[in-house]
Amino acid sequence: MLISKDQFLKFKSKITLESVLKMGIMLIVIFILFVASFALFRPISIEKYQHVSQLSLQATYPHTQSFAQHLQAQPQILMHEYLRLMRAYAYEAKHVKEYPAMAIEDE
Known part of the structure; x- marks a missing residue:
């Protein structure tokens, strides 16, 4: 299942700077939530x-x-x-x- 050049160019044309920035922000928020939940479920000092x-x-x-x-x-x-x-x-x-x-x- 090789991706043809036309399919790659079509996919690339759908990606905009705005969508890349939204995905970056979503990844940062998910990372913060993961770290916060990890910190809440560890034992106290x-x-x-x-x-x-x-x-x-x-x-x-x-x-x-x-x-x-x-x-x-x-x-x-x-x-x-x-x-x-x-x-x-x-x-x-x-x-x-x-x-x-x-x-x-x-x-």
Whole structure:
């Protein structure tokens, strides 16, 4: 199945600079998505694991604490799970109201 010269010239005439640039941009975007997905599915570092351990021991934010304890039960924590924990921690820190301590006489 040899490609004849006429078929090659017809194919070459359909290719424009614009289509080549579009294909280049698409390849760059696909490469970025591939690298990002690879980075999200690798295990976390020791420092981040220690941070998860600290969050599992704190009692200020109970939902974050239970999520961190759940992550610690797993054999390895992936980066996207760690980022979900950090997002939950930030959300809970922003939305939880902390009231001042009451005196015993006020009860």
